[in-house]
Amino acid sequence: MSPRTTVSTAVGLCALALSVAAAVTIGPADISASDVWTSAAAHLGLGESRLAPLRDGIVWDLRMPRTLLAAVCGAGLSLCGAVMQSLLRNPLADPFVLGVSSGASTGAVAVVVLGVGGGAVSLSAGAFTGALLSFGLVLLLSHSLGGSTDRVVLCGVAAMQLFSALTSFTVLTSADAETTRGVLFWLLGSLTGAGWTDVLLCAGVLVAVLGVCLGHARTLDAFAFGEEAAASLGVRVGRARLILLCATALLTAALVSCAGAIGFVGLVLPHATRLLTGSGHARLLPVTALAGAVFLVWVDTAARTVLDPQEVPVGVVTSLIGVPAFVAVLHRGRRTA
Amino acid sequence: MTGRTGLGAQRVTRRTGDRLVLDGLTLTLRPGETVGLIGPNGSGKSTLLRLLAGVLAPSGGVVTLDGRPLGELGRRTVARRVAVVEQHAHTQTELTVRDVVALGRVPHRRAWTAATAADGRAVTEALDRTGLTDRADQSWHTLSGGERQRTQIARALAQEPRELLFDEPTNHLDIQHQLDLLDLVASLPVTTLVALHDLNLAAMYCDRLLVLAGGLAVAEGTPGEVLTADLIKRVYGVSAEVTAADGHPVIRFLRRGAQGPARGASPGRPGSGGPRAAHVGGSERDR
Numbered sequence: 001m002s003p004r005t006t007v008s009t010a011v012g013l014c015a016l017a018l019s020v021a022a023a024v025t026i027g028p029a030d031i032s033a034s035d036v037w038t039s040a041a042a043h044l045g046l047g048e049s050r051l052a053p054l055r056d057g058i059v060w061d062l063r064m065p066r067t068l069l070a071a072v073c074g075a076g077l078s079l080c081g082a083v084m085q086s087l088l089r090n091p092l093a094d095p096f097v098l099g100v101s102s103g104a105s106t107g108a109v110a111v112v113v114l115g116v117g118g119g120a121v122s123l124s125a126g127a128f129t130g131a132l133l134s135f136g137l138v139l140l141l142s143h144s145l146g147g148s149t150d151r152v153v154l155c156g157v158a159a160m161q162l163f164s165a166l167t168s169f170t171v172l173t174s175a176d177a178e179t180t181r182g183v184l185f186w187l188l189g190s191l192t193g194a195g196w197t198d199v200l201l202c203a204g205v206l207v208a209v210l211g212v213c214l215g216h217a218r219t220l221d222a223f224a225f226g227e228e229a230a231a232s233l234g235v236r237v238g239r240a241r242l243i244l245l246c247a248t249a250l251l252t253a254a255l256v257s258c259a260g261a262i263g264f265v266g267l268v269l270p271h272a273t274r275l276l277t278g279s280g281h282a283r284l285l286p287v288t289a290l291a292g293a294v295f296l297v298w299v300d301t302a303a304r305t306v307l308d309p310q311e312v313p314v315g316v317v318t319s320l321i322g323v324p325a326f327v328a329v330l331h332r333g334r335r336t337a
Numbered sequence: 338m339t340g341r342t343g344l345g346a347q348r349v350t351r352r353t354g355d356r357l358v359l360d361g362l363t364l365t366l367r368p369g370e371t372v373g374l375i376g377p378n379g380s381g382k383s384t385l386l387r388l389l390a391g392v393l394a395p396s397g398g399v400v401t402l403d404g405r406p407l408g409e410l411g412r413r414t415v416a417r418r419v420a421v422v423e424q425h426a427h428t429q430t431e432l433t434v435r436d437v438v439a440l441g442r443v444p445h446r447r448a449w450t451a452a453t454a455a456d457g458r459a460v461t462e463a464l465d466r467t468g469l470t471d472r473a474d475q476s477w478h479t480l481s482g483g484e485r486q487r488t489q490i491a492r493a494l495a496q497e498p499r500e501l502l503f504d505e506p507t508n509h510l511d512i513q514h515q516l517d518l519l520d521l522v523a524s525l526p527v528t529t530l531v532a533l534h535d536l537n538l539a540a541m542y543c544d545r546l547l548v549l550a551g552g553l554a555v556a557e558g559t560p561g562e563v564l565t566a567d568l569i570k571r572v573y574g575v576s577a578e579v580t581a582a583d584g585h586p587v588i589r590f591l592r593r594g595a596q597g598p599a600r601g602a603s604p605g606r607p608g609s610g611g612p613r614a615a616h617v618g619g620s621e622r623d624r
Binding site for chain 1: 437
């Protein structure tokens with residue numbers, strides 16, 4: 001890692017730690033920063049907790065996992081978006097461009113509405129399975145059509161339409177009003193009910209996929225002038241593309257199955273980060289992941305507090321912020337094109 | 338074929354669908370020379386370059402580097418020896434000139450490591466050689482066509498290749514920039530194979546020419562040997578007068594129907610079948 005990358009990463013990590021600590025203190029119950037520290041220290045085996053069990057529970061069992069899942073989702077979606085945009089050479093690409101989120105929705109709906117799995121399968125497991133099925137379909141289809149990136153994008157769009165239609169059909173024909181509301185809430189992206197299992201699972205996948213992507217940072221740089229140019233720079237294009245697509249699809253599937261399809265983070269954050277870091281992936285990827293994490297921590301804090309006691313799905317808030325940001329990016333793109 | 342140094346193709350064929358794009362072509366590049374690749378649109382020039390770069394695999398025959406087939410060497414090893422400059426490079430990514438040139442170091446760098454002093458030196462030298470040092474921090478998107486081509490050449494030089502392949506590098510450039518670019522290309526201390534459309538430029542800058550038509554090599558030799566009125570008639574189906582000046586042939590094309598020898602005769606072309614080249618129209622753009 002170059003010194004500049006190390007500095008940017010360190011700054012980002014500090015900002016993230018502060019954001020998480022601050023976000024946990026915000027909410028209906030009055031929690032101070034020292035409460036957060038005490039509780040975290042106690043649970044990590046660094047001393048005794050002097051907090052009342054109820055307050056400790058609010059910090060450690062409710063707010064902390066939720067905030068951390070927000071951080072992990074933001075980081076993961078932003079990372080996947082950056083990789084997809086470079087790999088597919090498409091500034092409009094995001095983690096969901098390969099139909100992963102639509103497949104997840106269909107899987108989740110199949111479990112919740114149709115009762116697939118007979119109650120033994122959780123919504124998350126159904127969503128994860130659906131996401132991987134959808135991605136597998138896109139991969140097979142695009143491979144049979146020659147595997148070039150524009151084919152991959154087109155197949156992804158086709159899969160997205162197909163699974164969205166399946167989801168709508170299932171919900172409209174089989175679900176009652178209560179279930180529909182629940183499914184809709186999840187579809188829009190929500191971090192409600194996040195537990196430590198979700199956090200650890202997603203964080204584990206995030207770390208592994210981040211490692212794979214950073215190992216391919218130079219390869220992603222080489223894709224700037226297209227696949228043939230990358231090949232002439234020594235990149236094994238087919239192999240690199242397959243590894244990166246699978247890694248990002250796996251991470252996206254894990255995140256979507258825990259928190260629904262939180263839109264726009266993966267589309268806008270990478271563009272915003274490029275303005276700061278430039279296009280070199282060795283620096284862009286860690287910084288965009290950290291930026292995504294900080295962003296989603298704050299957006300989720302807003303989502304659960306602004307209309308308190310009612311909660312706004314975090315996906316709605318990201319899009320409300322994301323659309324104007326996206327327009328700004330497009331304006332900038334028009335100048336450089 | 339073992340023990341041979343440099344890049345070469347032995348009886349390579351390339352088929353797309355049921356069309357034979359290259360038909361048993363053999364080529365050896367001697368170290369340090371500048372070879373021009375000429376021929377009508379669709380004659381297989383670009384395909385040959387892509388086979389030699391290892392970006393495309395031959396359907397038959399073999400491309401060798403120092404006597405070893407490219408497939409055995411691995412992509413990175415090939416990319417450290419053979420660099421390619423395409424006729425037109427396009428990106429949507431926001432990159433500076435230095436960023437683009439640094440891409441040439443990709444095959445030399447390992448994952449997870451920062452750039453080494455050797456990487457920095459190669460980039461600086463490539464910028465210097467192509468006269469782009471002052472523009473290193475300028476955005477790629479603000480460059481003119483000629484500057485973009487020079488940047489791509491600098492990127493190729495940063496690869497520190499011994500073989501450099503150009504696919505019509507002067508396309509879309511005005512005459513001044515065409516000459517500037519070819520002066521640069523001819524001065525490079527590497528073996529170069531350059532596909533060109535302009536026969537006069539090919540005659541001026543190349544040590545040797547290879548003429549392709551319909552996927553076959555129809556002539557090979559010095560510009561003086563190759564570029565005759567007869568060959569131009571056979572391959573391009575146009576009439577021309579060829580004179581000699583400054584030690585290389587100078588070609589003056591004649592208007593159709595004005596005068597010139599009768600069309601159609603095609604003696605001496607190796608292989609069988611009519612020269613497809615004769616049907617090529619007036620378009621100067623490949624692809």
